[in-house]
Amino acid sequence: GESVGLHLPTLSVQEGDNSIINCAYSNSASDYFIWYKQESGKGPQFIIDIRSNMDKRQGQRVTVLLNKTVKHLSLQIAATQPGDSAVYFCAETSSGSARQLTFGSGTQLTVLP
Amino acid sequence: GAVVSQHPSRVICKSGTSVKIECRSLDFQATTMFWYRQFPKQSLMLMATSNEGSKATYEQGVEKDKFLINHASLTLSTLTVTSAHPEDSSFYICSGNHGVTEAFFGQGTRLTVV
Numbered sequence: 001g002e003s004v005g006l007h008l009p010t011l012s013v014q015e016g017d018n019s020i021i022n023c024a025y026s027n028s029a030s031d032y033f034i035w036y037k038q039e040s041g042k043g044p045q046f047i048i049d050i051r052s053n054m055d056k057r058q059g060q061r062v063t064v065l066l067n068k069t070v071k072h073l074s075l076q077i078a079a080t081q082p083g084d085s086a087v088y089f090c091a092e093t094s095s096g097s098a099r100q101l102t103f104g105s106g107t108q109l110t111v112l113p
Numbered sequence: 114g115a116v117v118s119q120h121p122s123r124v125i126c127k128s129g130t131s132v133k134i135e136c137r138s139l140d141f142q143a144t145t146m147f148w149y150r151q152f153p154k155q156s157l158m159l160m161a162t163s164n165e166g167s168k169a170t171y172e173q174g175v176e177k178d179k180f181l182i183n184h185a186s187l188t189l190s191t192l193t194v195t196s197a198h199p200e201d202s203s204f205y206i207c208s209g210n211h212g213v214t215e216a217f218f219g220q221g222t223r224l225t226v227v
Contacts (some may be wrong), residue, residue, distance in 0.1 A: 036216050036218075043119070043218035044157070089156060099145065099210060104154045 012110045019077040021107045023090035026071060030092040034101070035064060036073045038087045045076070047088075077109075085111045115141045117209050119219025126197055126226055134192045134222045136207030142187035143209030147216070148180075151204040160205075163190040197226040 013019045025033075027063040036044035050057045050064045050073075057064050073090050073093040089110050091101040116139040126132050136146055144165050149157040161182050162170040169182035179201075181193040188207075194201055206221045 034216075041204075041221065041223065043117075043208075043221045046215060046217070049215075099216070100147070100159065100162065101216065102159075105156050106154075 002016070007072065008109045009105070010110070013080050013111050015082060016079055019075075019080045019109060021075045021088050021090075022079075023073040023075075023104050024071060025073065025090070025092050025104075026093055027092065027102070028071065029094040030071075032093050033064070033066060033073050034091045034094075035062075035073075035077055036089045036103075037084075038089060038106075040086075044089060055068060080109075080111050082111050082113070085109055115209070115215070115217045116141075117207065117217045117219040118190075119207055119222055121222060122220055123223045124225070126224070128198055128226055129196055131193055131195045132197055132224060134194075134205055134207075134224075136192070136209070136219050138188045138189045138209040138217075140207070143190075144187060146184060146190040146207055146209045148182060148190075148192050149206045149208070151206060151221075153204075157206060160192075165190075194224065197224070199226045202226045 034049040035047040037047050038044045048062050048064050049060045050066050055066055061078045063073045087106045089106045090104040093101050118137045118139050120135045124132055146163040148160045150160050159172050160175045162222045163184040165184045165187050171177045179195055184190040202225050203211045204221050204223055208216045208218045210216050
C-alpha cells in the first residue's frame with residue numbers, strides 16, 4: 001500500500017545549528033503535506049504545511065521543501081534550540097485537507113548543548 | 114489555534130474491564146474526529162474516523178466491537194476500549210478538523226492494562 005516514511009530515525013544537532021529532517025512519500029496522488037512535532041507523552045503539534053502546487057514554504061524558523069519529482073519532503077529548522085528536541089512526523093493526504101492523514105515513521109531530534 | 118481536549122491523560126485498568134476516553138473540541142465544531150493509536154517509538158496509526166451523528170468508519174484490522182466510538186455531538190467523540198487486555202496498552206490520540214485544512218490533536222491518553 002501507499003506509505004510515508006522517513007530516512008533517518010534519529011538526528012542529533014548542536015544547539016544553534018540548522019536541522020534538516022527528511023521524508024519520502026510514495027503516493028503520487030498526495031496533494032497536502034504537514035509536519036508535526038510530538039513531545040514525549042503529548043499529542044502531535046502542527047508545525048507547517050505545504051500543498052502540492054508549492055515547492056517551498058517558510059514559517060518562523062522552519063521551512064518545508066517539497067520535491068514532487070522524487071516524492072521527497074524536508075523540514076528545515078534554523079538555529080535549533082533545546083526546545084526543538086522532539087519526534088517529528090511528516091503526514092500526507094490525497095484528500096486536499098487534513099482529514100485522513102498518513103503519518104511517516106518519525107525522526108527523533110535531539111539538540112545537544 | 115483551535116483546542117482539542119482529551120481525557121483522561123493516563124489510565125490504568127485491569128484486564129477485562131472497559132475504559133472510555135473522551136475527545137472534546139473546545140472552541141470549534143468538529144463534524145469529523147479521528148482516533149489514532151501509537152505504540153512506543155512508532156508512528157500514529159489511524160484506527161477510525163468518527164462522524165457526528167453516524168457510525169464510525171474503522172480502518173482495516175481494527176475491531177469495531179472492541180473499540181466503540183460514539184460521536185453524539187459536534188464537540189464530543191468517545192472511544193471505549195471494551196474488555197481491555199494488556200496488548201491494548203498504548204497511547205491513544207484523537208484529532209478534530211477545524212476548517213478545511215487543519216487538524217488539531219488532543220493531548221493523548223496513555224492506557225495501561227494490567
